[in-house]
Amino acid sequence: MGNYFSSMFDRLWGTNKELRILILGLDGAGKTTILYRLQIGEVVTTKPTIGFNVETLTYKNLKLNVWDLGGQTSIRPYWRCYYADTAAVIFVVDSTDKDRMATAAKELHMMLSEEELQDSALLVFANKQDQPGALSASEVSKELNLVDLKDRSWSIVASSAIKGEGITEGLDWLIDVIKEEQL
């Protein structure tokens, strides 16, 4: 009986619906580490991702399908194969890698210009804040030209996947936006 009610509530609040979230970004930004931080709450040792990792996790009564796609140059062209029905994109930036900030900006804007992602929310993690010489969130935001983005809910959060800082804050914001806009 209890199950029955809970599933009725689920339907009412739309929790039964699975949401697709993509984690993108250049290679070595920390995407896989963030994914497993979210899922098991621990730091795992990772290898460069050839292809993708996918995990299902429940967060605030929402079932999330989180896709972590590899960031190597050879794999980036395949990102677009996974754009369909995406509720939100989490874009991870290595805040210490100033040289490739321009590349990251280019990839980000190219991705956002895709038709299939017009309605998706964007969360940017300025990652690796634990490292010395990391740019601050506002500096990263400037480098990525985030202010230029129109008609889209977006936010940038300073984070450290190793220490677990900023990750939940960012995700909280994202879930609120999704609930508000898409459910």
Place this chain on the structure above:
Amino acid sequence: MSTKTYKKSENQIAGELSDKMTIYQDCMNTFNELPVNAKRCRILISRLLRLLANGETFPESEATALFFSVSKLFQHQDDSLRQMVYLAIKELSSISDDVLMATSSIMKDIQNGSNLVKPNAIRSLTYVLDESTAFSAERLLKSAVVNKHPAVSSAALCTSYHLLPISETTIKRFSNEAQEAIVDLKQFPHSSMDNSEFYPNSTFISQYHALGLVYQLKKNDKMSLLKLVRQFAEANTLKNQLAKVQLVKLVNDLIHRDPQLFTQFQSLLDNWLTNKYESVQLETAKLITSFSINNSHLVSQELYISAINTLRSLLTVPRVTTRFAALRVLNRISINNPEKIMVCNPELESLINDSNRNISTYAITTLLKTGNAKNISSLVSTITKFIHEVSDDFKIIIIDAVRTLSLNFPQEWKSIVKFLIDVLKNGEGGLKFKNSIIEAIIDIVSFIPQSKELVLDNLCDFIEDCEYNEILVRVLHLLGKEGPFTSKPSLYVRHIYNRVVLENSIIRSAAVISLSKFALTKNDPTLKDSIVSLLRRIANDQDDEVRDRATIALELINASENKHSLVAEQLIQSKYYYDLNSLENKLTNYMSANDDSFKTPFDVSSIRKFTEDEVKAMKLKKKQQQAVGNNVENTKDAVVPGTKQTDNRIDNDTYQGANLQEHQEDLLETKYADELLSIEQFKEFGNLINSSKPIPLTEPEAEFVVHAVKHLFKDHVVFQFNVSNTLTNVVLDKVTVACSSEGDNQLEELFTLPIDRLLPNTEAACYVAYKKDEAFAMEGFINILHFTTRELDPETNEPFENDEGFDDEYEIDPIYLTAGDYVKSSFTGNFENTFAELPSEDVAVYNIKEDLSLQEITDKLILNTSCLPVSNTQFAPNDTNSHTLKLFGKSVFNGSKVALVVKMIKSSKGIALKAQGRGEDATLCADLVNNLM
């Protein structure tokens, strides 16, 4: 219901295209749905797989889209769905290049997945990894190889095996783990529930996979392979049947690399012959018997006999495949050593009635090969009972075997002819079958003259009631050709005339020609008169063709009466056969030349002619070579270990091409002769009498490859050297061959025609001409190739202008003009009589110190003398130490006969030859006898 009918009914319901597109659309929609419906997806993937298995394929863009939607199913954790996903990835990997996107997910499954999906995940690595990504799977694969679960271990071993050509360096590091996996007897984890009816006991198949991988890793290292065999042969560590067979094959590989190793394996092999697995017994017996074909001196008699006994006992086991395999091995032995499997004859005979037709036919053909003078007639009577029960295809195989038998045992012609006539008259069967019988009969008539009358009598009976025009025409032709030389031609005339009265126009025309031959060849006035009156009657036939032929025949008979015209006789009774290749070539040239050339009639005299005996000799030689060729193919096939599948395939390809190659060789000969005769300087030498086959004078991989052809004229000899330049960027100018005589100068050098310029990767001929004084001059020549090399400008493909070039020379093998060059093969039906009739005789004795087998000597003698081996003496038995070779040939100049009997005895000191030659031409005979080696 078979798959075929299943597919058919499916197609009738929905057109093929819509079926494929529906599945594609369904897949795309369902796989992208959220949440994933695992059951529905599984069903859809299985439909997709069936489609691909039926040979359907998708364009690359659609395959890619399919792959990506399938890859989205990784988000669902259902094991059964995951297994299906892996199958789909495997199939799609051949069409889409993007499968590498699954790499990370696969590796995750290998690490953390359940034991159910692990093997599938590991196996799919083969399809997604390439050289650059293979190393990333190294650690995972390595630990999977030594995994306790046999399925996981097997999967990892197979994957490593397949990845070896892709990334050798990575897989090479697994050597220790693979070795460990051979000895590790992995049980399924539920082995505690032994004897459970649901779970089989472990088959230890991972041993087989591990052994396969270890072999691949070590195959270039003979010593460690030896160690491997020793390690696993002695202790009983190999439990898996296939692994044991693999070990036998490994031994096979080793002894073919180094035959001397065989002796140390003898006791091991003897043990294996009584192994509890039939397949191990079979493989071992196969190894021993095929090895002994070329290395009989290394195989002990006892071992060989027990191998045969093993095969013999395998013939009676209940399992069909084993019986078939054993029979196949025996059949292979029967080609070379029929006498060795005679002991199996009782079993073979009982297999004739086997319910499996493949087995029964194989048994029959094997039995026919074991046939000898003693048991042929009993064999033939066994087949007579059997042949009416099999289908036409098998009948043809049997008839072919009988035909070979008849050529090998000419003295047994009576029972064979009786058999053939019996199946011809009484057997049911289609045209192809009857035709093959007629072919066999024609062969017998032309190679065994004694059989002529009996065969012709029976054929006369046969044509009284024959439904096939083609066969009737062939028989009528045979009657016309052979009938006039028999004792009672009038009998045949009556039978032939009956056909004219009773049959259709095609057969009537053939009968007319046949009748006219009787009138033209037989100098019997009464017979001729009656034939003329018959022909007159036929000249009123209602069919044009028949009338025409009758009229012509009458004209010809009239003409021959007046002794005017030999043309008539030649036309109907041709004694000569033209060399068809060169005739075709000349005629094509004649037709394509300008109109002026038509003013002169086509000159047929320049084309080589063969007498009937020569044609027969050529045919017989070809048949003998085919038999030997098949032999070689078979042994080669046996030598190659089963692991090298690609090699096998190449062998098969070349084998099928053999006939074509033969034909091209013929054409090449004609081409060389034509080229030679078109050169002005050689015109005065007169007609070309004989040309040898091209003889290689260099290694085939040398920088300059040279072949020589010896051309004989009446008073001249011309050596043609075909030089091909395999270098790039270098041209050879003024290429000549300097020939210096080895001994007494019987030949006088006239001139040399050089090659002006030989471009890279081309072939050209230079000629050296000699005048010879003696009819049968023999001499050896040491040859040196002289030329000027100049480098090529790669842009213009011309030599650099300032490059003077430098002179160079290159030594090539010597060439010999021998007695054999003055002889060509010829056929005789009765060698003994011919031999006794020839007037002059010569005898020579040779002692050969080299370690050659009798067969090798025999082959060499046939080649050196260019005579035809008769009475089936071209095969030297390898279980005795003596052999007698009978050779027959004719002089190329005047066709005088020469016959040789060479007796050879092999002893520990070498081989002793005694050659006895007889011939019409004393010099030729003496030269031939004294220059055998």
